[in-house]
Amino acid sequence: MPGPSSSQTSTTPGYNGGNYNGFMPFFEASRKQFVGKANANWQATEQLGFNLGGKYTNDTYPDSTYGVQNGYSWSLNLDSTYAYAEDGNVSAYATQQNMQRTLNDYYFKAASGSGGSAIPAYGGGWNNTLTTNATTVGLAAKQGGYLSGKLTVTGDATFSFATSNYGTQVNYTPLAAGGVANPCNAPANMTCGNLPGIKNNMAAIKIGGIYQVDKNNRFGLQYWFQHLYSNDYYYNGYQAGTNPAGMMPTQQTNPSYNVNVFAVNYTYTFD
Numbered sequence: 181m182p183g184p185s186s187s188q189t190s191t192t193p194g195y196n197g198g199n200y201n202g203f204m205p206f207f208e209a210s211r212k213q214f215v216g217k218a219n220a221n222w223q224a225t226e227q228l229g230f231n232l233g234g235k236y237t238n239d240t241y242p243d244s245t246y247g248v249q250n251g252y253s254w255s256l257n258l259d260s261t262y263a264y265a266e267d268g269n270v271s272a273y274a275t276q277q278n279m280q281r282t283l284n285d286y287y288f289k290a291a292s293g294s295g296g297s298a299i300p301a302y303g304g305g306w307n308n309t310l311t312t313n314a315t316t317v318g319l320a321a322k323q324g325g326y327l328s329g330k331l332t333v334t335g336d337a338t339f340s341f342a343t344s345n346y347g348t349q350v351n352y353t354p355l356a357a358g359g360v361a362n363p364c365n366a367p368a369n370m371t372c373g374n375l376p377g378i379k380n381n382m383a384a385i386k387i388g389g390i391y392q393v394d395k396n397n398r399f400g401l402q403y404w405f406q407h408l409y410s411n412d413y414y415y416n417g418y419q420a421g422t423n424p425a426g427m428m429p430t431q432q433t434n435p436s437y438n439v440n441v442f443a444v445n446y447t448y449t450f451d
Contacts, residue, residue, distance in 0.1 A: 202245025203285075209247065214238045227263045232256075239281075249307075251281030267324035267332075275316040282309050287352070297357040304352025306372070314342035330393070336386040344378040379411040388443075396449050404441040410434045 204210075219233040236254045241247070259273035288303035317339050324332035350372040356362040364372035388402030412434050416422045420429040 203247050204241070204244045206241065206244075206248035206283075209241045210243045212240045212242060228260070230258070230260045232258050246283075246285050248281055248283045251279070253277070253279040265323075265325075267329075269322055271320045273316075273318050273320075275314075277312075277314045277316075279312045280309065282307060287350075289355075293357065298359065299355050299357065300359050302352060302355050304350070306348060306350045306352070308346065308348045310344065310346055312342065312344040314340060316340040327391070330391055332390045332392075334386070334388050334390070336384075338382075338384045340380075340382040342380045344380075345374065347374040348372045376413050377411075378413070379409070381409045383407045396451070398447040398449070400443075400445040400447070402441075402443045404439075404443065406439045406441075407437070409436050 214237070216236045217234070219231070222230045222232075224230060234254070234256045236252070238250075238252045240250045255275065255277040257273065257275040259271060261269055261271045263269040284305060284307045286303065286305050289299075289301060291301040292299050318337060320334070320336040322332065322334045326333065348371065350364040354362045354364055354366075354369050354371065356368065362369060364370075384404070384406040386402060386404045388400065391399045393399065415432055415434050417424055417427070418430045418432040420431065423429040
């Protein structure tokens with residue numbers, strides 16, 4: 181496939197791959213997906229059981245010259261339940277998820293300047309890879325039999341740790357004034373390499389109870405606390421002192437938060 185020529189402009193098909201016929205948004209492009217799943221159960225004792233499951237997906241976009249080319253994901257989860265009493269049990273679970281996708285694109289810069297500061301036209305392909313790793317662990321408990329068997333108490337704690345990383349490889353050499361080679365990771369370019377990890381860590385705790393008044397009426401009460409910590413270099417550009425030239429800083433920060441929720445519900449069951 182021939183690349184853009186020096187006579188191309190921003191309206192020329194193929195310019196930066198933005199409107200080239202081979203460029204398709206991944207959610208509209210033709211896709212081949214292969215999926216594999218497996219699951220296993222083991223009842224170790226009458227009170228203790230284990231469940232292990234996994235899933236793998238592989239995606240390819242055969243008709244896309246530019247844009248997302250391929251991707252894969254896999255997940256593995258393990259959970260176990262121990263029934264220590266007729267009305268009580270404890271469950272523990274852990275999940276590991278991984279994802280990666282790769283995209284290709286094309287960059288073209290027309291010739292500019294004159295004399296000793298002239299920069300000839302140049303360009304070429306580049307690719308970008310996104311990887312995400314997430315680990316989730318949790319513990320849950322349920323105990324019934326209180327208040328003559330009418331009250332059941334539940335509790336759940338979940339912790340999740342996720343990191344996403346971008347890496348870009350530029351398959352051409354940018355030029356500086358006079359057509360001098362200027363590496364893609366030079367301060368004037370900064371168009372390749374690996375970026376800092378984007379982190380999203382979450383913790384959630386739920387405590388509740390269900391009171392069965394009679395066979396038709398039931399009340400529920402729950403308290404839910406959730407905390408999110410995120411760290412994304414994207415927001416550095418909104419801070420005074422690190423914002424790009426010509427852009428007013430808004431002082432926006434990473435979307436971290438604490439949430440407290442109280443919930444009350446009533447259920448009536450018809451005979």
